[in-house]
Amino acid sequence: xxxxxxxxxxxxxDPVFAHxxxxxxWVIEVVKLIATFxxxxxxxxFMVMYERKAVAYLGNRWGPNRAGPKGWLQSLADGIxxxxxxxxxxxxxxxxxxRAAPVISMVPVLVAFSIVPIGATVTVDGYTTRLxxxxxxxxxxxxxxxxxxxxxxxxxxGWSSASKYPLIGAVRASAQMIxxxxxxxLSVATVVVLxxxxxxxxxxxxxxxxxxxxxxxxxxxxxxxxxxxxAITAEMTxxxxxxxxxxxxxxxxxxxxxxxxxxxxxxxxxxxxLVTNSAFFVTLFLxxxxxxxxxxxxxxxxxxxxxxxxYVYVWARATLxxxxxxxxxxxxxxxxxxxxxxxxxIVAAGRISWRWGLAALAGSxxxxxxxxxxxxxxxxxxxxxxxxxxxxx
Amino acid sequence: MSxxxxxxxxxxxxxxxxxxxxxxxPKVTFQYPEEKRPKPERLHGRHxxxxxxxxxxxxxxxxxxAGVCPARCIYVRGAxxxxxxxxxxxxxxxxxxxxxxxxxxxxDLCVEACPTEAITxxxxxxxxxxxxxxxxxxxxxxxxxxxxxxxxxPWEDWRPGDDKNTSAWVRATxxxxxxxxxxxPLWSGELGYGVRPPQAGQSDPEAADVPxxxxxxxxxxxxxxxxxxxxxxxxxxxRPGGGR
Numbered sequence: 001x002x003x004x005x006x007x008x009x010x011x012x013x014d015p016v017f018a019h020x021x022x023x024x025x026w027v028i029e030v031v032k033l034i035a036t037f038x039x040x041x042x043x044x045x046f047m048v049m050y051e052r053k054a055v056a057y058l059g060n061r062w063g064p065n066r067a068g069p070k071g072w073l074q075s076l077a078d079g080i081x082x083x084x085x086x087x088x089x090x091x092x093x094x095x096x097x098x099r100a101a102p103v104i105s106m107v108p109v110l111v112a113f114s115i116v117p118i119g120a121t122v123t124v125d126g127y128t129t130r131l132x133x134x135x136x137x138x139x140x141x142x143x144x145x146x147x148x149x150x151x152x153x154x155x156x157x158g159w160s161s162a163s164k165y166p167l168i169g170a171v172r173a174s175a176q177m178i179x180x181x182x183x184x185x186l187s188v189a190t191v192v193v194l195x196x197x198x199x200x201x202x203x204x205x206x207x208x209x210x211x212x213x214x215x216x217x218x219x220x221x222x223x224x225x226x227x228x229x230x231a232i233t234a235e236m237t238x239x240x241x242x243x244x245x246x247x248x249x250x251x252x253x254x255x256x257x258x259x260x261x262x263x264x265x266x267x268x269x270x271x272x273x274l275v276t277n278s279a280f281f282v283t284l285f286l287x288x289x290x291x292x293x294x295x296x297x298x299x300x301x302x303x304x305x306x307x308x309x310x311y312v313y314v315w316a317r318a319t320l321x322x323x324x325x326x327x328x329x330x331x332x333x334x335x336x337x338x339x340x341x342x343x344x345x346i347v348a349a350g351r352i353s354w355r356w357g358l359a360a361l362a363g364s365x366x367x368x369x370x371x372x373x374x375x376x377x378x379x380x381x382x383x384x385x386x387x388x389x390x391x392x393x
Numbered sequence: 394m395s396x397x398x399x400x401x402x403x404x405x406x407x408x409x410x411x412x413x414x415x416x417x418x419p420k421v422t423f424q425y426p427e428e429k430r431p432k433p434e435r436l437h438g439r440h441x442x443x444x445x446x447x448x449x450x451x452x453x454x455x456x457x458x459a460g461v462c463p464a465r466c467i468y469v470r471g472a473x474x475x476x477x478x479x480x481x482x483x484x485x486x487x488x489x490x491x492x493x494x495x496x497x498x499x500x501d502l503c504v505e506a507c508p509t510e511a512i513t514x515x516x517x518x519x520x521x522x523x524x525x526x527x528x529x530x531x532x533x534x535x536x537x538x539x540x541x542x543x544x545x546x547p548w549e550d551w552r553p554g555d556d557k558n559t560s561a562w563v564r565a566t567x568x569x570x571x572x573x574x575x576x577x578p579l580w581s582g583e584l585g586y587g588v589r590p591p592q593a594g595q596s597d598p599e600a601a602d603v604p605x606x607x608x609x610x611x612x613x614x615x616x617x618x619x620x621x622x623x624x625x626x627x628x629x630x631x632r633p634g635g636g637r
Contacts (some may be wrong), residue, residue: 056417062424319412 003043013137013199015121016129024127036133040113044271048075050307051271051314060316079264085262092162101160102258102265105153109272111299112146115139115200116279119289119298122212130201131289131299137301139198144185150273151177154237155243157266158254169253172325173244178236179332184231186340189226191216195347204288211292217285220347223286227340234332236270238313239322241328322339334375337367384393414535426550437499440492441543442536443511444584450480450536451511451581458503458512459556465494467503487511489533495525510580515543519550541585 016025042270049064049072056063065071088099119131136142192198194216195206207214217225234241242381245253255266282288282305289298321329342364348355401577423430432438454471472488503512507568510623512535522528527548542556582588 058412060415060421062420062422065424280588315409315412319408 010382014130014135016127020327023315024125027128028124031122031134032129032133039111039118040110040272040275041268043275044268045075045079047210047271047275047310048078048154048267050310051317052313054311055318056378057332058315061349066273074163078375082264082267083262087262088257090162090257093257094160094162097156097160098257099262101157102262103152103153104156105150106265106269108146108153109269109276113272113276113279115142116276117201117288118279118281118302132201133199135199135200139200140188140192140203140280141198144181144188147177147184147232147277148181149272150269153266153269154254159256161254161257163257164381165250166256168284169244169246169250169256173237173254176237176243176328179329180231180336181338183227183340184235186233186337186344187228188284190224190311190344190347191341192346193351194219200283200288202269207287208236208290212287215285215287215290220285220343222335223339224343224347225281227336227343228285229281230331230336233313233316234328236273236277238274239317240322242322243325243328246265246322274313275306278306279311282306291374311351334371338371342367402571404574406581424548429552430617432516434586436518437501437517439494439530439549440488440512440535441515442487442532443513444537444541445482446582446584446587448584449482450486450537451509452490453483453509453511454485455508456488457506457508457594461506462503463502464496464498466493467491483509487532490535491529493529494520494522495528503613504583513542515550515556517549517555520546520548521550537584541583555597 004061016028027224042293051069052074053063063071064074067074067077089095114133115135117132117135121128121130123129147187154173154177155170158168158173159168191203195203197206203216207216207219212218237244244250245255250256255263258266279302282302286309289302291297291301291304294301342360346357346360346364349360445451451470455470456464456469456471459465459467459469466489468489469487470489471485474480474484474486499514501514504514527546534544534546545551545556580589
């Protein structure tokens, strides 16, 4: 079975490049670049307000309602205030790394958003182009790359601050992000196996048509979507996985020493990552710009779906208490990674025939029982050792 | 059955239903500057200097308030009353009276010390002065006007009706502890209000109908006195241990 390699070779890239790179192509690409940047920036400003409003309503409050109409300019006002503050650099900080860290966490997010398809194609003055900034061959790998690189932003920020709380926060963050990257990558691989292509546009095209049942969330039997959702929540260190910035323990986390533009960039990066990853969730599992009806209004469907996913994030934040560190690691290593591995196996086997699929399911269940037993034995042993140490004179 | 619904997995989603229901419920937030909560019965706000019913000032310039003030924020100078046009009924009157609200801690000791009930505290505490000159209230600002109402300064936020509660002293020194003084007002009349009614005592059948954990202004609203004068939402103030 050639699951991955066959399709991308034949799958066409952005049709705008089909007839060589002319001035018109340049203009289109620059316009798309600026538009993508503008979209993500406006989306971040919107998201900050959306989250504050939604979390307030979930807590029987009104939320910010003073700046601008119904308070919707609050995040803009906050941003302006932040940019006019003094940018402090701690005396012992590694100055270059300290200044570079916010940028390192911001840029990958912007790069990742460039491959999100928000619609099918448009034709302007004879040029047909996709409604996404870039459609590279490595496609969805760029998203995994971006989430890996953004670990460095957090890590370097914590280290270069020359302060202990940011350092502890950064160590926690990097361990957490690396742990959940495996589950994230495996659940993305499930989608890639289903589609047979790494192109985001191909992933979206494969889910097109019909009423919902073409969406990968159903074709992959639901679980990979749930794993992806939890994994990106942990990846972004969003609540309930926000041990990185546990105020009670770390007084703010890796960005504690930052002020002004540096802090604003971290804040922007956090919310840009939230929007981008929601967009990826929609792209990978919820059919991207495809809707149950009226397939021509793709971008609108896309926005509606992203808003719904974002609401679930906020809802989870308003509901769930923060995990303990061992619970976080347990969930990642003992549950999500085996489960995503098993789902990858089952989906891949199911692509061959239903018999193989059933066999993979049975094998996975057996492996799960073994794993559960192994974890049980291991925990019992650890506890026994701990008791022995306690009781020792 | 209950073991299934109480399982970790199910209760995880039950939590989402609990928060998910909240947006439909009424909000607990008061939209503060527009919408004010009723103030506690004995709140200590800014001071006023009262007058008798005939318009005479109650202050006799004895400086007891200045003497008792722990923050040393009161400055008083007394002077002899002019025989042809006396300011106060006694021999002397408060010629200078200043309170520095940058120092005042609103402890109400000046009110306790005052022998003539001249200085009392109102319930109005929302003032945002921007300079020392504004923070130091002189007699011109503190003294009630010809109707017995306190003066509203530009940096003070109060609504029509708020000044009804000027004389917190009346309620703060109610003889609620002594049975033989219950229902007997032990204070002189005020310009514009006359003799204020005493605080409801324990054996008052009328007061028994009013729950103990509600605010005095709520009672006034229920009596229709404050309706439509700036109090938009009045809710009972729940105090620990209280309750209907």
